[in-house]
Amino acid sequence: MDIGIVMNAMRDPAGLPAQPIVFQVLMVITWVLHIAFVHLALGSAGLAIIAFHRRGAGPYWERLSFGLTKVAKVAVSLLIVLGVGPLLFTQVIYDPQWYTSNVLSGRWAIAFIFTLIVGYCCWFAFYQVNHAGAKKRIGLYAWSALALFFLDGLIMHALSYQELLPQQWTQWYAPAGDVDTRGASLHAIEWARYMFIMGLSVPGVGVFLLVYAQYFAGRTDREAAYLSFAHGLGQRIAQWGFALSVPTLLAWQADLPHASGLALHPVGWLLVAGLVAMAWWMHRLNPATHGYLPAAASIALLGLLSLWREIIRTAYLRPFGYDVYTYPVHFDWPSTFLFFITLTGIGGFVGGFYLLLLYRSGRVQNCYTAERPVARLGTGALAALGLWIAVFLAYGIAISYRDGFI
Ligand code: HEM
Numbered sequence: 001m002d003i004g005i006v007m008n009a010m011r012d013p014a015g016l017p018a019q020p021i022v023f024q025v026l027m028v029i030t031w032v033l034h035i036a037f038v039h040l041a042l043g044s045a046g047l048a049i050i051a052f053h054r055r056g057a058g059p060y061w062e063r064l065s066f067g068l069t070k071v072a073k074v075a076v077s078l079l080i081v082l083g084v085g086p087l088l089f090t091q092v093i094y095d096p097q098w099y100t101s102n103v104l105s106g107r108w109a110i111a112f113i114f115t116l117i118v119g120y121c122c123w124f125a126f127y128q129v130n131h132a133g134a135k136k137r138i139g140l141y142a143w144s145a146l147a148l149f150f151l152d153g154l155i156m157h158a159l160s161y162q163e164l165l166p167q168q169w170t171q172w173y174a175p176a177g178d179v180d181t182r183g184a185s186l187h188a189i190e191w192a193r194y195m196f197i198m199g200l201s202v203p204g205v206g207v208f209l210l211v212y213a214q215y216f217a218g219r220t221d222r223e224a225a226y227l228s229f230a231h232g233l234g235q236r237i238a239q240w241g242f243a244l245s246v247p248t249l250l251a252w253q254a255d256l257p258h259a260s261g262l263a264l265h266p267v268g269w270l271l272v273a274g275l276v277a278m279a280w281w282m283h284r285l286n287p288a289t290h291g292y293l294p295a296a297a298s299i300a301l302l303g304l305l306s307l308w309r310e311i312i313r314t315a316y317l318r319p320f321g322y323d324v325y326t327y328p329v330h331f332d333w334p335s336t337f338l339f340f341i342t343l344t345g346i347g348g349f350v351g352g353f354y355l356l357l358l359y360r361s362g363r364v365q366n367c368y369t370a371e372r373p374v375a376r377l378g379t380g381a382l383a384a385l386g387l388w389i390a391v392f393l394a395y396g397i398a399i400s401y402r403d404g405f406i
Contacts, residue, residue, distance in 0.1 A: 001170070003166045003167060003169065003170070003320055004166075004320035004321035004322060005321070006096075007096040007097070007166060007317075007320060007321075007322050008096075008321065008322065008326075010095070010096035010099075010100070011095060011096060011327060011328070012092075012095055014330065015327065015328035015329055015330040016092060016093070016327050016328070016329050016330070017329075017330065017331065017332035017335050017336050018329065018331065018332075018336045019329060020093055020324045020325050020327045020329070021325070023089045023092045023093045023324075024089075024093060024310065024324055026085070026089050027085075027086050027089035027090055027093070027310070028303075028306045028307055028309075028310050029303075029306075030082070030085030030086045030089065031085075031086040031306045031309070032299065032302045032303050032305075032306045033082045033085065034079060034082045034083045034085065034086055035197070035200075035302055035305070035306070036204070036299060036302055037075050037078045037079035037082055038079045038153065038198075038201070039200050039201040039204030039205075040071065040072075040075040040078075040079075040201075040204055040205070040208055041072050041075035041076045041078075041079050041149065041201075042146070042149055042150070042153075042198065042201035042204075043201035043202060043204040043205025043206075043208065044068040044071040044072040044075060044205050044208065045068070045069075045072035045076075045123065045142065045145065045146050045149065046146060046201065046202075046205070047064070047068050047205050047237070048064075048065050048067075048068035048069045048071075048072055048130075048142065049065075049139060049142045049143065049146065051064040051065035051068060052065040052069075052130065052134075052139055052142065053136075053139060058229075060225075060226050060229045060230075062132065063226065064229075064230065064233075065130065066130060066131075067212075068205075069123075069126060069127050069130050069142075070127065071208070072123060073123060073124065073127050076120055076123065076149070080116070093324045093327060094163060094313070094324070096322075097163035097164075097166070097317070097322075098159075098163060100162075100163070100166075100169055101158075101159045101160075101162040101163045102159060103183060104162060104169065104172050104173060104183060104187060105155075105158060105159060105162065105183050105185065105186055105187065106182075106183025107182065107183045107184050108155050108158070108159075108183070108184075108185075108186055109155070109159065109183070111155070112152055112155045112156070115148045115151055115152055115155075116148070116149075116152050118148060119144070119145045119146075119147075119148030119149050119151075119152065120145070122141045122142070122144045122145035122148065123141070123142065123145035125138075125141040126138060126139075126141040126142040126145065129141070130142075150198065153194070153197075153198050154186070154189065154194060155186065157189065157190075157193065157194040157197070157198075158186040158187070158188060158189050160309075161188050161189065161190050161193065162186075162187055162188050163313070164312070164313060164316040164317065165188055165316070166317070166320055166322075167320075168187070168188070172185070172187045190252070190255060192248055192251035192252040192254075192255050193252045193255070195248045195251075196245060196248035196249050196251070196252050197305070199241075199244070199245055199248055200241075200245055200302075200305075202237060202240070202241030202244070202245075203237070203238045203241030203242045203245065203278070203282075203298070204241070204298070205234075205237060205241075206233075206234045206235065206236070206237030206238025206239070206240075206241050206282070207234065207238050207294045207295050207298050208234070208295070209230045209231065209233055209234025209235075209237065209238075210231060210234045210235065210238070210291040210294050210295070211291050211292055211295050212227075212230055212234070212291075213227040213228070213230045213231035213234065213291055214290065214291025214292060215291070215362070215363070217291075218363055219363065219364075219365055220365060221365050231287070231291070235282055235285050238278070238282040238294065239279055239282035239283045239285075240279075242275050242276075242278040242279035242282060243275075243276075243279040245275050246272060246275050246276060246279070249271060249272055249275060250272065253268055253272070256268075256312070257316075260315040260316065261315070262311070262312060262315050265311060267304065267307060267308050267311055268308055270304060271301070271304050271305060271308055274300075274301045274304060275301070278294070278297060278298070278301065281294070281297075282294065334395065338391070338392070338395065341388070341391070342388065345384045345387075345388055346384070346385065346388055349380065349381055349384050350381045350384055350385055352377075352381075353374075353377045353378055353380075353381035354381075356374060356377065357370070357374060357378070360374055
């Protein structure tokens with residue numbers, strides 16, 4: 001059996017509504033947002049736990065633990081929402097690989113959802129009881145949550161990695177010729193890749209603390225000494241976090257198949273250089289440097305990582321004759337138009353308004369009164385939302401009418 005022919009035959013016969021490159025680019029971009037919040041969630045959860053256990057070591061640890069517990073709570077919800085983007089795009093252009101991988105580890109794919117729910121509930125329990133004078137044993141909730149989040153990352157990793165190894169699918173599905181439909185195993189784990197991607201949570205929370213210190217510097221109720229503590233801690237964590245990510249990335253590089261030519265690919269080495277440069281920058285960080293700059297550079301680095309994942313995927317699948325650019329296209333202007341209008345109008349305009357509102361309101365201590373441009377943007381966002389709902393309904397009704405459903 002030629003697995004390449006099988007993979008191409010498993011493509012959606014309806015084809016794609018626009019060129020494959022559109023979905024590929026969107027997949028790479030949206031995964032950056034997903035993984036940024038994975039790093040923020042895991043990093044802030046880990047540091048919140050450490051800070052919780054260090055409450056007696058100084059005046060600011062407890063405060064930091066409360067703050068980061070809230071950050072992790074919000075970040076988990078955002079990583080879930082932002083995971084949907086790359087999930088949709090991967091399903092569109094890599095549907096044969098993604099679905100096969102999920103079916104081969106079906107029990108794990110389902111367990112992923114339940115463990116995520118239980119993990120998130122555990123974190124909420126910790127959030128509820130993490131107050132001044134809280135008992136040490138409540139840390140158990142937090143540790144359980146973190147362990148489950150790491151398990152979820154492992155499941156995500158295995159599903160992503162199994163996609164790349166179609167030559168082994170048959171053997172996993174029917175070991176020694178006996179069909180095993182249980183989906184009870186995670187068949188392939190590349191530990192270096194998993195450790196590297198998950199390990200970026202450490203510099204991630206370090207960089208976040210720099211942003212945190214910068215953001216609250218304008219608020220009179222946050223003492224300068226506390227913010228300087230957060231800044232110093234963030235700088236140290238980021239410096240060590242970036243430096244320690246280098247060996248795991250090199251281990252991943254060394255594990256790439258030799259014949260693929262990936263070991264010499266410039267993007268992989270650019271990533272290594274980027275990490276080294278970030279570690280060096282954090283080591284020499286000038287206290288006057290704007291706290292948002294390292295975050296911007298880190299996002300650029302995640303963009304490179306996302307691109308690197310895609311280059312790796314392409315190189316793994318090419319020998320089997322799978323190429324996303326040969327995916328059949330049945331151009332569908334209305335749905336493509338609606339999609340981009342939704343992305344820019346709702347995601348960009350309405351989402352941008354919410355972000356700006358949150359950003360501005362968090363900068364003042366008490367009640368926030370929106371400035372004129374923010375208020376106008378709010379009115380515009382509401383109008384855009386109304387228009388979008390109207391177009392969406394009108395389009396649905398028109399199609400249903402045309403097809404005789406109403
Ligand atoms: C605590 C929860 C989660 C963690 C720790 C996590 C972590 C990860 C990691 C580490 C990867 C990269 C794997 C690799 O390239 O080896 C990944 C990829 C991905 N994650 Fe998540 N994730 C979580 C939840 C979610 C959720 C809820 C969704 C969907 C709603 C999601 C969607 C995705 C997608 C689509 C990919 C890329 C798959 C591909 O490349 O084909 N993740 N995630």
